[in-house]
Amino acid sequence: MQEKILLVDDDFNLLAGLQRNLRYQFPRLAIINGGMEGLELLKREGPFAAVVSDYRMPGMDGIEFLVEVKKLFPNTARIMLTGQADLQASVAAMNQGNLFRFLLKPCNFEEIVNALNAAVEQHRLILAEKEILEQTLHGSIQVLNDILELIGPEAFSRAGRIRNLAERIASRLQLKNLWEVEIASMLSQIGCVTVPSPILHKRIIGQPLSSFETAIYQEYPIIGWNLLKNIPRLEGVAEAIRYQEKQYDGGGVPKDDLKGEEIPFLARLIKVASDFDLMKQATAKSELQVMKQMKNHWQWYDPMVLNTLEADLNPVEENHPVYEIKTGEILIGMVVAENISDRSGVLLVPKGQEITAIIKKRLLNFLQLNNVDDTIKIYKFKMS
Numbered sequence: 001m002q003e004k005i006l007l008v009d010d011d012f013n014l015l016a017g018l019q020r021n022l023r024y025q026f027p028r029l030a031i032i033n034g035g036m037e038g039l040e041l042l043k044r045e046g047p048f049a050a051v052v053s054d055y056r057m058p059g060m061d062g063i064e065f066l067v068e069v070k071k072l073f074p075n076t077a078r079i080m081l082t083g084q085a086d087l088q089a090s091v092a093a094m095n096q097g098n099l100f101r102f103l104l105k106p107c108n109f110e111e112i113v114n115a116l117n118a119a120v121e122q123h124r125l126i127l128a129e130k131e132i133l134e135q136t137l138h139g140s141i142q143v144l145n146d147i148l149e150l151i152g153p154e155a156f157s158r159a160g161r162i163r164n165l166a167e168r169i170a171s172r173l174q175l176k177n178l179w180e181v182e183i184a185s186m187l188s189q190i191g192c193v194t195v196p197s198p199i200l201h202k203r204i205i206g207q208p209l210s211s212f213e214t215a216i217y218q219e220y221p222i223i224g225w226n227l228l229k230n231i232p233r234l235e236g237v238a239e240a241i242r243y244q245e246k247q248y249d250g251g252g253v254p255k256d257d258l259k260g261e262e263i264p265f266l267a268r269l270i271k272v273a274s275d276f277d278l279m280k281q282a283t284a285k286s287e288l289q290v291m292k293q294m295k296n297h298w299q300w301y302d303p304m305v306l307n308t309l310e311a312d313l314n315p316v317e318e319n320h321p322v323y324e325i326k327t328g329e330i331l332i333g334m335v336v337a338e339n340i341s342d343r344s345g346v347l348l349v350p351k352g353q354e355i356t357a358i359i360k361k362r363l364l365n366f367l368q369l370n371n372v373d374d375t376i377k378i379y380k381f382k383m384s
Contacts, residue, residue: 003049003120004028008038008065009081010057018112025113035060039068047073050100050119052112055082067098075126077119081105134179137233141183144227148190154200155192158277162188165273165309172308172350174339184237184266188244188274191224206282218253221245240266244274247300261302268302272309275300287313303358311352320379327367327376332357335379342371 005026009015015031022029030045032038035057042048051069055062066078077100100122101115149156163185170181192200199213209217225242228234244267246252250259272294279290291310294301322337332355340349340363348366349359355378366372 002026002028003123004030004045004047005116005120006038006041006048006051007031007053008033008035008051008057008062009054010034011054021109022113022116026116034058035062035065035068038065039072042069042072046076048076049123050077050079050116052079052081052116055080063098070098075123075130077101077122079103079115079119081107133233137183137231140231141187144190145186148187148193151193152189152195152197152200154197154204155189155195158204158281159186159189161277162270162273165276166269168312169269169273169305169308172312172352173304174341174347174350180237180240180266181269183234184240185270185273187224187228187237188241188270189220189224190227191220191222191241194223195220204278204281206278218245221253236264236266239264240270243267244270246271248302249299251300263302265302269305272301272305276309307353307356308350311350311354314352322377322379324375324377327363327372327374330355330360330363330376330378332360336376337379338377340372340376342366343373344371348372 005028007015007018007029008031010033012031012033015033019029019031030041030048032041035053036059038051038053042051051066053062053065053069057065062080062082066080069076069078078098080099080102082102083105100119103111103115145156145159148159163182166181166185167178170178175181195217199209199217202209202213203217221242221244225238228238228241231238242254243258243263246254246258246263246267248260248263248268248271250257275294276290279285279293280287283290285293291313294306295310298306334355336349336351336353336355339347339351341347348363349355353359355363363372363376367374
C-alpha cells in the first residue's frame with residue numbers, strides 16, 4: 001500500500017501544481033491550505049508517512065506546525081520548504097529534532113521527489129525498527145512474567161489486578177504511552193521473587209508484619225528496579241517500579257527527598273492501584289469504602305490519580321441529563337460529563353470527576369489564561 005503524504009502551504013495554486021506533478025509517484029498525496037487546517041486533517045485522517053510544510057504561513061508558521069505534527073505523530077517524517085532568509089531558523093529546528101529535512105526554495109521537481117522518497121523510506125525504517133523492538137521487548141517481558149507466575153503465584157495474581165486498575169485510570173486520563181502502564185503494572189511485583197511466600201501472603205491478606213519482615217518486604221521495589229533498569233526502553237518502567245511504594249508526601253521507600261510531582265508519574269499511578277488492591281484484598285469492604293479509607297490518607301497519593309480512580313469506581317449514569325454551561329459558572333459539587341482538556345489537548349479534569357474547590361480554582365486560572373474552552377459539559381448535581 002502506498003503511504004500517505006501531506007503538503008501544507010498558504011499558496012493554493014502552488015499546492016495544486018505540486019499535486020498535479022506528483023500524483024503519479026505519490027497517489028495518496030493530500031494538500032491543505034494552512035497550518036491549523038493541516039492539524040485538523042492530520043487528526044481526522046492521520047498518521048501520514050511524511051508532511052511537507054512551507055515556513056512562511058499566516059497564523060501558524062512552518063516550524064510551529066511541524067512541532068505540533070511531531071507531538072501528534074512522532075514517527076511522521078517532517079520536511080520544511082524555506083527561503084534563504086529563514087535558513088537559520090530551519091537549521092535550529094532540524095538540530096532540535098523537529099525536522100527530517102529542509103529544502104531551500106526555489107527547489108526543482110527532482111529535489112522534491114527525492115526528498116519525499118527519502119522521507120517515506122525513513123518512515124518505513126522507523127516502523128520496522130519499532131515492530132522489532134516491540135516484539136523483542138514483549139518477549140522479554142513475557143519471560144519475566146512467566147518466571148513470576150511460577151515462583152510467586154500470589155504476586156502474579158496481584159500484578160494482574162494492579163494492571164486492570166492502572167489501565168482503567170490511564171484510559172480515563174487519556175495517557176499516550178499505555179504500553180508503559182501495562183508493562184509497569186504487569187512487572188510491578190517482579191521484585192517479590194526474593195520475598196519469602198509466608199511474608200508475601202501475610203502482606204496481601206493484611207496481617208501485620210514484624211520489623212524484620214517489613215524490612216524484607218520493602219526491598220521488592222529496588223529488586224524489581226535492578227532486574228529491569230538495563231533493558232532498553234524500560235528505563236521509565238524501571239523507575240516507576242523503584243518508586244511504586246513512595247508516598248506523595250515523601251514518605252515510604254526509597255527513603256530519599258523526592259515527593260509530589262518529583263516522583264515519576266507512572267509510580268504515582270501504580271501506588272494508587274496497588275494500595276487500593278491491598279486494602280480490597282485485606283478487608284471485606286466495598287470498593288467505595290476502600291476509596292474512602294484511602295482518602296483518609298490523601299497525603300499519600302497523587303490527587304488527580306486518586307480522584308480519577310474514584311470517578312471510575314462511581315460512574316455517573318449515562319442517561320443522566322447533561323448541561324452545557326460557561327466554564328466560569330462551574331460550581332463545587334457538579335460532576336464533569338465530558339473530559340476537560342487545555343487547548344493543547346492535555347487533560348485537566350476527567351469525565352465523572354466531581355468539582356472540588358481546588359479543581360474549580362484550577363479551571364478558572366486556565367480560563368483567565370484563555371487556555372480552556374469557554375463552555376463545558378456537566379451533570380448538574382453530584383450523583384450519590
